[in-house]
Amino acid sequence: MSKAVVLGAAGGIGQPLALLLKSNPLVKELALFDIVNTPGVAADLSHISTPAKVSGYLPPDDGLKKALTGADIVVIPAGVPRKPGINAGIVRDLATGIATAAPKASILVISNPVNSTVPIVVEVLKKHGVFDPKKVFGVTTLDVVRAQTFAAEVLGDLSLASKLTVPVVGGHSGVTIVPLFSQSSTPLPSGFTKSDLEALTTRVQFGGDEVVKAKDGAGSATLSMAYAGAEFAEKVLRALNGEKGIVAPSFVHLSADKEGGEAVKKEIGQDLEYFSVRVQLGPGGVEKLHGLGSITEYERSLVQAAVPDLASNIDKGVSFIASPKL
Numbered sequence: 001m002s003k004a005v006v007l008g009a010a011g012g013i014g015q016p017l018a019l020l021l022k023s024n025p026l027v028k029e030l031a032l033f034d035i036v037n038t039p040g041v042a043a044d045l046s047h048i049s050t051p052a053k054v055s056g057y058l059p060p061d062d063g064l065k066k067a068l069t070g071a072d073i074v075v076i077p078a079g080v081p082r083k084p085g086i087n088a089g090i091v092r093d094l095a096t097g098i099a100t101a102a103p104k105a106s107i108l109v110i111s112n113p114v115n116s117t118v119p120i121v122v123e124v125l126k127k128h129g130v131f132d133p134k135k136v137f138g139v140t141t142l143d144v145v146r147a148q149t150f151a152a153e154v155l156g157d158l159s160l161a162s163k164l165t166v167p168v169v170g171g172h173s174g175v176t177i178v179p180l181f182s183q184s185s186t187p188l189p190s191g192f193t194k195s196d197l198e199a200l201t202t203r204v205q206f207g208g209d210e211v212v213k214a215k216d217g218a219g220s221a222t223l224s225m226a227y228a229g230a231e232f233a234e235k236v237l238r239a240l241n242g243e244k245g246i247v248a249p250s251f252v253h254l255s256a257d258k259e260g261g262e263a264v265k266k267e268i269g270q271d272l273e274y275f276s277v278r279v280q281l282g283p284g285g286v287e288k289l290h291g292l293g294s295i296t297e298y299e300r301s302l303v304q305a306a307v308p309d310l311a312s313n314i315d316k317g318v319s320f321i322a323s324p325k326l
């Protein structure tokens with residue numbers, strides 16, 4: 001039983017994510033922090049008949065510190081959709097709070113751009129001398145959820161969506177998102193052509209745009225992200241609780257597992273510090289990083305196309321802490 005904290009808990013993602021965490025029996029305490037509305041969200045959730053004790057905090061009176069103290073897992077969906085510069089500062093400040101109040105917590109970063117906000121969190125933790133690469137996760141689960149759902153759609157059976165697995169590697173934006181459909185636990189339909197596969201891959205890479213367009217100016221994915229964030233958080237919590245063999249893709253610092261990380265760098269042919277790979281989770285966070293495994297020529301070309309964007313996104317995050325602009 002763990003204490004979970006949501007930073008940005010009153011937002012479009014934060015509220016349904018907090019609802020899902022309140023429904024999770026592994027959560028014994030749920031602390032909600034935002035710059036607005038958390039007392040109301042917390043009071044509302046606290047009437048739900050599940051064990052988690054809910055509390056809400058705002059910035060005055062050391063609210064961030066109070067929310068974070070004793071946290072086992074901190075999920076960050078704070079920020080503004082598609083405003084990288086604003087989010088960089090928000091994430092930096094929240095990471096500073098975590099570094100001082102909950103330095104041992106597992107940190108799950110949802111705020112975009114994940115390829116840059118994860119390096120921002122890491123640089124802040126390094127500055128405070130509390131960086132543990134096994135505990136910082138960029139949440140890329142929505143890409144996995146989309147890959148599974150869209151694959152089930154093309155297979156003509158949505159009931160497969162929650163059963164099949166498709167690893168997604170790289171990062172979390174556009175071409176840095178690399179779904180490995182050749183490793184899908186249920187193969188794509190026979191007769192699926194190269195151009196079908198290209199269209200499916202593009203749909204996963206730009207799934208965020210599909211939602212932004214459909215919402216017509218009213219934000220980006222929130223409900224599917226809350227589902228994905230709660231799913232990844234549950235995996236981290238189950239592993240913290242001692243359950244073995246839990247594996248999920250996440251955007252991590254490759255030093256989290258030296259041997260595994262070096263093997264990934266060899267596979268991608270670049271000395272990147274971060275990459276999303278399948279992560280084996282344990283009580284201390286990352287236990288092992290899995291390599292890309294056997295991938296097709298097409299998938300290799302996607303990985304190669306992802307590398308320059310990723311390198312530049314990572315660099316932006318790192319240099320934001322050295323000199324604040326993004």
Ligand SMILES: NC(=O)C1=CN([C@@H]2O[C@H](COP(=O)(O)OP(=O)(O)OC[C@H]3O[C@@H](n4cnc5c(N)ncnc54)[C@H](O)[C@@H]3O)[C@@H](O)[C@H]2O)C=CC1
Nearest residue numbers: 008010011012013034035078079080081110111112142225
């Ligand atoms: N990793 C992923 O796959 C995805 C990431 N996102 C990202 O998640 C973030 C949040 O998206 P939404 O919930 O739709 O936005 P939203 O605007 O609905 O909610 C954001 C919340 O953050 C709060 N906030 C702002 N500054 C804060 C601070 N300093 N401390 C604490 N809370 C603060 C706001 O008050 C608001 O309640 C965005 O950066 C978005 O791009 C969105 C979808 C998928």
Ligand SMILES: O=C([O-])CC(=O)C(=O)O
Nearest residue numbers: 082142207208209220221
């Ligand atoms: O595209 C966006 O702005 C939000 C996001 O990360 C996603 O939906 O995958």
